[in-house]
Amino acid sequence: MGARATARRTGRVLNRRAILAAGGGLVAAACSGGMRSAAAQPSIFYGPVDGQLVHPPAGVVLPGTVRYVVALSEADYVIRTTFHNPYAAINSGVFNPTFTAPDAYRQWSYGFDFRLSPSRGGAVYVDSLTYHWAVVIFTPDAAMFKGRRPLRLWQGGVPGLRIGEGETNDLQLVVSGPIGQLTVNGEDIAALNLSDLLQPGDVAVATGYTSSGVFGLAPGATGYEGFTITPALPPTPFGQRAPSYLYGPVNGGIRQTKQGSNMNSTSQSGEGFITGARMRDGIINARFYNPYDAAEQPWDYGFWFRSNSTPTSGPSGYYTLAIRSDGTYVLAFARAVSRAYIAREVQRGPVALQTGAGEGNDVEVRVDGPGGMLSVNGYEIATLDLHDLTDEGDVFVLTAMSVPPQRGTVTRYENLTVAALPPP
Numbered sequence: 001m002g003a004r005a006t007a008r009r010t011g012r013v014l015n016r017r018a019i020l021a022a023g024g025g026l027v028a029a030a031c032s033g034g035m036r037s038a039a040a041q042p043s044i045f046y047g048p049v050d051g052q053l054v055h056p057p058a059g060v061v062l063p064g065t066v067r068y069v070v071a072l073s074e075a076d077y078v079i080r081t082t083f084h085n086p087y088a089a090i091n092s093g094v095f096n097p098t099f100t101a102p103d104a105y106r107q108w109s110y111g112f113d114f115r116l117s118p119s120r121g122g123a124v125y126v127d128s129l130t131y132h133w134a135v136v137i138f139t140p141d142a143a144m145f146k147g148r149r150p151l152r153l154w155q156g157g158v159p160g161l162r163i164g165e166g167e168t169n170d171l172q173l174v175v176s177g178p179i180g181q182l183t184v185n186g187e188d189i190a191a192l193n194l195s196d197l198l199q200p201g202d203v204a205v206a207t208g209y210t211s212s213g214v215f216g217l218a219p220g221a222t223g224y225e226g227f228t229i230t231p232a233l234p235p236t237p238f239g240q241r242a243p244s245y246l247y248g249p250v251n252g253g254i255r256q257t258k259q260g261s262n263m264n265s266t267s268q269s270g271e272g273f274i275t276g277a278r279m280r281d282g283i284i285n286a287r288f289y290n291p292y293d294a295a296e297q298p299w300d301y302g303f304w305f306r307s308n309s310t311p312t313s314g315p316s317g318y319y320t321l322a323i324r325s326d327g328t329y330v331l332a333f334a335r336a337v338s339r340a341y342i343a344r345e346v347q348r349g350p351v352a353l354q355t356g357a358g359e360g361n362d363v364e365v366r367v368d369g370p371g372g373m374l375s376v377n378g379y380e381i382a383t384l385d386l387h388d389l390t391d392e393g394d395v396f397v398l399t400a401m402s403v404p405p406q407r408g409t410v411t412r413y414e415n416l417t418v419a420a421l422p423p424p
Contacts, residue, residue, distance in 0.1 A: 045077060046070050046203075047228035053110075053207045055086065055217040066217070067113065067206030068227075075115065075200040076232035080172045083110050084223035086207075088165040089128035109209040110222050114175055115194075115201035122197050124173050124182060125209040128163045131255045132156065132273055133182060133189060134209075137197045154192065154276035157397075158184050159253035159410040168225075174239065176232040181239035190250040191239045203229055247277035247395070248417035254301075254397065256405040271405055272398035277418040280306070280392040285364035286416035291409045294325035294355035298403040301411050302329075303365055306386075308393035317389050319346075321365055321374065322401040327353055329374060329381065330402055333388050346385055351376050360414075368421060 053066045090106040111125030111133075120139045127134065134155045161184070162169050172183040180192030207222040238249065256271045288301045300322045307318035317335035320343075324330065329351045334343040353361050353376070365384070366373040372384035395418050399411045 043230065045072060045074060045229040045231065048226045049228075050223075050225045051205075051227070052221040052223050053205070054221045055207070055219055058219050065113075065206040065208040066222075067204040068224075069113075069116070069202055069204040070229060071202050072229065073200050074231075075198065076176050077114075077203070078172065078174050078230045078233055079112050079114065079203055079228075080170070080230075081112075081205055081227040082168050082170050082225040084225065085128075085163065085165055085167050085169075086220035086222045087218060089163040106218055107210070108207065108217065108222065110205075110207040110224075111171060111209065112173055113202070113204035113206055114173065115197050115199060116204065117199055117201040119199075120197060121201060122194070123206070123209065124171075124180075125206070126158055126161055126169060126171065126184065127210050128161065129210065130273070131159050131161050131163075133158050133184065133252075135180070135182070135190070135192055137194075154190070154247060155273045156190055156250045156275070156416070157252040157254045157273060158189065159255040159412065160185060160187070174233060174235055176235055179235050179239055179241060181235045187251065188236065188238045189252055191235070191241050191245075191248060193241060193245070193247075242417075242419065244419045244422070246279060246282065246418045246420055247275045248415070250275075250416040251414050252416075253410045253412035254399050256400060256407055256409045256411075271400045272396055274307075275395045275397060275416075275418055277395045278392055279367070279395060279418060279420055280390065281368045281421040283364060283366050283419045283421065284395060284417070285362070286397070287360050287362045287414045288323070289358055289360045289412040289414075290325070290355060291357070291411045293357040296357075297406065298325050299399070299409075299411070300324045300401055300403050301397075301399045301413075302363065302401065304394075304396035304398055305365065305367060306389050306391060306393035307396060308389070308391050318393060319386060319389065320398070320401050321384075323351065323353065323361065323363055323376065324402060325353070325355055327351060327355070329376075331374075331384055335388070346388075347382070349382050351381050352379070353377075366421075 051068060053068065055066065086108055087106065089108060107129040109125050109127040111123065114122045122137045124135045132155055134153065136153050170185050174181040175194065178195040178198065180194045182190045182192065205224050205227050208217050254272045284303050284305060291299055302322040304318050304320050308316060317333060320332045322330045327350055328348055330348045331346045332343050333346050362377050364375040367386060370387035370390055372386050374381045374384055397416060
């Protein structure tokens with residue numbers, strides 16, 4: 001695991017064709033004669049193959065992805081390829097009026113479908129717009145590609161994603177029983193819980209996961225090189241997940257895309273991502289690395305939790321816990337009022353931190369009913385008052401919650417996990 005994919009074309013290209021898959025395309029198309037028999041080739045199921053996924057013409061918006069499908073009867077395998085970016089991405093996340101649709105949000109996303117069957121399937125991809133990766137488990141009635149809620153969705157940051165025209169990104173996915181492991185450009189990114197998707201199924205290389213919406217893909221083609229499917233390897237120690245983990249462990253980072261203040265006196269904001277884990281009571285922890293010295297520029301990082309727009313009791317809202325470069329922590333609660341969230345500070349206190357550029361701090365938040373505990377660098381810092389919202393909710397990882405964002409700033413993290421507390 002973690003090695004850079006080095007497979008290259010060997011001889012002629014085998015049976016490649018781009019498949020335009022509507023509505024998530026859970027019915028996989030076999031590649032005639034393309035799959036290599038495991039009996040004849042015990043070390044490889046398919047490939048290596050090079051090819052292109054040709055985008056639709058300008059103005060054509062697909063309801064699904066453009067993909068090339070390989071029929072398999074296996075459940076466990078390793079998928080690898082090197083993707084070639086079709087064009088330079090505009091990744092600020094802001095509409096650019098100097099372009100016309102579909103180039104106004106000039107972006108791309110590409111990756112793999114796996115364990116595809118008529119009943120359900122999975123997808124893993126990277127997204128140039130947000131420097132994120134995502135893993136989705138979906139059913140025909142809940143396919144994200146039709147705009148419906150997926151069965152499962154996890155996300156994280158890939159701040160080192162290469163987004164220039166002609167640049168490449170190496171993706172590898174290990175699928176082994178209930179465990180998955182994602183590697184991007186040689187770095188282990190995420191351990192995945194695949195217990196909801198265990199059946200054998202097909203594999204596809206695909207593009208257009210997130211750019212098939214209103215504007216569609218820009219004209220062009222996404223190239224792939226050394227597309228191979230080999231028998232599964234045991235996940236590395238990084239990929240082994242504790243049974244209680246709802247999410248992770250995950251490595252990566254948050255790249256800020258905004259500039260200047262996005263704060264005001266009544267609302268909480270920030271830059272980051274939703275993990276996909278939902279919890280009422282649990283433990284969130286990660287090691288964060290400071291993007292620069294606290295004397296140069298203020299920074300913060302931390303978590304949103306119990307984020308819920310449809311609570312079963314009490315107000316709609318969420319908590320934020322920010323660790324700040326000035327040596328303080330801030331817990332805030334935001335509640336929904338007239339279609340807006342109004343935030344108030346719940347508590348604040350001192351915390352001993354490493355504040356130098358590149359230095360790290362271990363942050364753990366324990367959430368348990370109406371209370372909680374903040375620990376930093378192995379020391380319990382403060383009990384937390386969480387009585388305003390005790391419902392289950394989403395967990396986010398964020399920066400720039402209480403300080404202005406700085407475009408291009410990267411805050412890295414390691415071993416990010418969300419774990420459920422056992423019942424009392």
